[in-house]
Amino acid sequence: KMEEGESSPLLSQDTAGQEQPLSRNSLSTSSRPGPVPQEDQVGAWSSRCCPGTKHQAWKGGQVSSLPLSTGSSCVKYLTFLSNFLFSLLALLALFAGLWGLAVKGSLGSGWGEPLPTDLMLVLMLGGLAVSVVSLSGCLGALCENSCLLCCYCGAVLICLALEALAGALVVALWGPLQDSLEYALRVAIIHYQDEPDLRFLLDQVQLGLQCCGAVSYQDWEQNLYFNCSSPGVQACSLPASCCIDPQEQGALVNTQCGFGVLRLDEDTAGRVVYLQGCQPALQQWLRENMWAMGNCAIVIVMVQGTELLLTAWLLRALAARKAVEDTQPDPL
Numbered sequence: 001k002m003e004e005g006e007s008s009p010l011l012s013q014d015t016a017g018q019e020q021p022l023s024r025n026s027l028s029t030s031s032r033p034g035p036v037p038q039e040d041q042v043g044a045w046s047s048r049c050c051p052g053t054k055h056q057a058w059k060g061g062q063v064s065s066l067p068l069s070t071g072s073s074c075v076k077y078l079t080f081l082s083n084f085l086f087s088l089l090a091l092l093a094l095f096a097g098l099w100g101l102a103v104k105g106s107l108g109s110g111w112g113e114p115l116p117t118d119l120m121l122v123l124m125l126g127g128l129a130v131s132v133v134s135l136s137g138c139l140g141a142l143c144e145n146s147c148l149l150c151c152y153c154g155a156v157l158i159c160l161a162l163e164a165l166a167g168a169l170v171v172a173l174w175g176p177l178q179d180s181l182e183y184a185l186r187v188a189i190i191h192y193q194d195e196p197d198l199r200f201l202l203d204q205v206q207l208g209l210q211c212c213g214a215v216s217y218q219d220w221e222q223n224l225y226f227n228c229s230s231p232g233v234q235a236c237s238l239p240a241s242c243c244i245d246p247q248e249q250g251a252l253v254n255t256q257c258g259f260g261v262l263r264l265d266e267d268t269a270g271r272v273v274y275l276q277g278c279q280p281a282l283q284q285w286l287r288e289n290m291w292a293m294g295n296c297a298i299v300i301v302m303v304q305g306t307e308l309l310l311t312a313w314l315l316r317a318l319a320a321r322k323a324v325e326d327t328q329p330d331p332l
Contacts, residue, residue: 068144068317068318068321069317072313072314072317075310075313075314075317076141076142076144076314077141078310079137079141079307079310079311079314080138080141080142082307082310083134083135083137083138083141083152083307084134084138086130086134087131087134087135087138089130090126090127090128090129090130090131090134091127091131092127093123093124093126093127093130094123094124094127094128094131095127096120096123096127097120097121097122097123097124097125097126097127098124100120100123100124101120101121101124119197119201120197133152133155133156133159136148136151136152136155137149137152137156137307137311140152140311141311141314144314144318146315146318146319149311149314149315149318150315152311153308153311153312153315156304156307156308156311157308159304160301160304160305160308163297163300163301167297178283178286181279181282181283182214182215182279185202185213185214185219185277185278185279185282186214186219186222188201188202189202189213189214189219189220189222189223190222190223190224192223192225192239193223193224193225202239202241203239203240203241204241205278205282206239206241206242206274206278207241207246209278209281209282209285210244210274210276210281211274211276211277211278211281211282212238212241212242212273212274212275212276212277212278213242213277213278214277214278214279215277215279216275216276216277217238217242217261217262217269217273217274217275217277218262219277220238220239220242220262221262226238226239226262228262228263234259236260236261236262236263237258237259237260237261237262238258238261238262238273239258240253240254240255240256240257240258242258242261242273242274243257243258243272243273244271244272244273244274245257257272258272258273261273
């Protein structure tokens with residue numbers, strides 16, 4: 001006779017190889033897999049297509065993608081907007097340089113020289129370099145791409161190093177640079193008719209500083225076209241930018257206001273053109289605006305340093321988020 005609570009050994013042996021009967025609830029839940037919830041499908045699709053999106057896909061109670069914090073998100077969009085603005089300005093400079101080269105027909109003429117002498121070529125190359133760097137920072141911040149952000153940081157560091165080197169050279173060679181102004185002005189006078197960009201710059205210097213020539217207005221004798229022995233119609237003449245009143249109280253510039261001035265005596269020529277050379281006026285202008293140029297350089301360096309700090313902050317936030325995601329267990 002068996003007591004209550006005891007089971008027959010024969011019964012246990014007969015039922016040992018048989019499966020336990022399944023309940024109705026277990027049959028309904030485990031007979032066949034149900035459809036994947038729509039939210040999990042959307043989360044998995046967005047995680048595959050856009051790994052940088054701020055989407056939380058819950059799988060088995062675990063978060064598969066973590067969003068950035070509020071501060072890091074602000075840094076991300078601030079970095080994107082600032083680099084987007086710089087990209088637009090750089091692309092504008094690039095297109096302006098290309099347009100200038102196309103108009104002058106000198107596209108590709110300065111590539112074989114050690115240093116490009118065409119100002120439009122310099123503008124195009126500078127715009128191209130800045131646009132590439134800014135676009136890398138812009139896309140890296142928007143897509144949360146650490147590789148692009150690291151390349152952007154490296155490019156900004158190289159720019160800061162080059163700017164620091166240039167500033168140190170200018171400070172160390174300030175005296176020789178001022179002494180070389182006369183030589184640069186004389187070279188510009190000799191090649192005045194050969195290069196449109198050089199002619200434009202020299203005209204702006206003479207008009208803005210109210211000067212003519214390097215040391216005096218007689219320096220224009222070194223120009224092949226303005227020399228008194230020249231057979232052309234501009235012999236013994238001066239550019240219109242040397243005239244005291246180039247417009248002669250009119251709406252248009254009189255390009256012939258300096259014709260024949262080199263044949264006149266100094267007193268008569270002084271009533272028509274400026275007699276003072278541009279070297280002393282340019283040196284005085286540089287001394288008066290030295291602090292302003294230094295402040296502009298400091299502002300540029302501060303902007304670049306701020307961009308570098310923001311990018312470093314964003315990189316640290318992305319690295320921290322990746323570390324948190326790596327430590328999380330895979331959802332079942």
